[in-house]
Amino acid sequence: MGRIIIFTGKGGVGKTSTAAAHAVKAAREGIKTLIVSTDMAHNLGDIFMQEIKEEPVKILDNLYGLEIDSNYEMNRYYGSISGALEKMLSFKNEKDNETMEDIVVFPGIEELFSLLKIRELYDQNIYELIIVDCAPTGETIALLKFPELLSWYMEKLFPIGKVAMKVLRPISKLAFKLEMPDDKAMNDIEKLFVKLGSLQSLLKDREVCSIRLVTIPEKMVVEETKRNYMYLNLYNFNVDGLYINRIIPEDVENSFFDQWKELQKKYLDEINSVFSGIPTYKIKWYEVDINGVAGLERVVSDSLQDENIFKVLKTTVNETYKKTEKGYQLDVYLPFTDKRDFDLFESGTDIIVKIGNFKRNIPIPNVIRKYSLTSAKLNEEVLSICFE
Secondary structure: OOEEEEEEEOOOOOHHHHHHHHHHHHHHOOOOEEEEEOOOOOOHHHHHOOOOOOOOEEEEOOEEEEEOOHHHHHHHHHHHHHHHHHHHHOEEOOOOOOEEOOOOOOOOHHHHHHHHHHHHHHHHOOOOEEEEEOOOHHHHHHHHHHHHHHHHHHHHHHHHHHHHHHHHHHHHHHHOOOOOOOHHHHHHHHHHHHHHHHHHHHHOOOOOEEEEEEEOOOHHHHHHHHHHHHHHHHOOOOEEEEEEEEEOOOOOOOHHHHHHHHHHHHHHHHHHHHOOOOOEEEEEOOOOOOOHHHHHHHHHHHHOOOOOOOOOOOOOOOEEEEEOOOOEEEEEEOOOOOOOOEEEEEEOOEEEEEEOOEEEEEEOOHHHOOOOEEEEEEEOOEEEEEEO
16 A cells, blocks of 8 residues: 655645655655646655656656646546537637637546546555645645535536436537537446545545655744645545644854744744644754755754654544434534634535535545534534534
8 A cells, every 4th residue: 555645735835845755755765756736736756856747757766757738647547527628618709700618617627537547656656655746725625625515516416417417418509509418428427426436535635645744934834724624624635744834943143134033933833732732843044055965964963853654643523414413513623713604514425525626525425414514513613513
């Protein structure tokens, strides 16, 4: 069984260099490692100072790199889906008679294929460790939640949709000049549905996959890190590490940095207080950009000497169901949440929790569906939902 570690953080905090330093350390220890970038603005090639493309390339002994091209992956494996969508949504513009061929799909569908590529690489069992350098945290959360969201929609619509397609295909072509997906496209959609379930299971397998946050000791970044930690818990991902980057060393004797060091100390104290239960690593500020293997080995030598660093450092249980005298109770761990921040309601066979711009549908197990949602209370960072 392999291991997947996903690194994310606010843009500009050094998540790519942190992920790359782990990859170099693993390779030096004889662990066959693949470092993958899912960020649309790839910079793995810049960090390692060599060209990295959409297929794995060797960086050094035991280390390979890959910058995933989501369009390449979608066209390679699911070209019939995109082709069907293109036929459905292409039309003639009466004003200028131009053909519109833009494919309109769910936001995030292209990035989804980055995750499916990681699932494929994991299943191939070529690498002992896959390190993922993700996009800035907001995009990462949207990306990680997408398999669950799309799978939920497909589960609701697909059985009906498959029958409907066969009925509507000849009618739509004659009446509306609209070409519905053919059998090949529908089979690819069905395969995608199966893979989405497998992908969800992998991302939430606490023995295999964990997420690590990278931050810096500055007010806005710390606040965003707290929010993103809460969102990741909402979607039931295991966050097992926090990296505080660009800490000015105490031995830097320059009056220019004195006030900066005082501010950093304030936010370091806050981070240590609010993230006290998460393994934390501190990475110092360097006087030069961290580029190339030699630069990354400085980070390894200074900050990543923990011999257990590639193991799952912490396992959190974010969702638990328990039997009560009158029914059942679902507890959801939501750190850094205020009761004014979220909304909760029941819809069919789902509980919907909405916090800010993020919403999650939590399916109600069959055994609980005969009960009604009677109350919800947030207490000590745990949302307790009662069914009686």
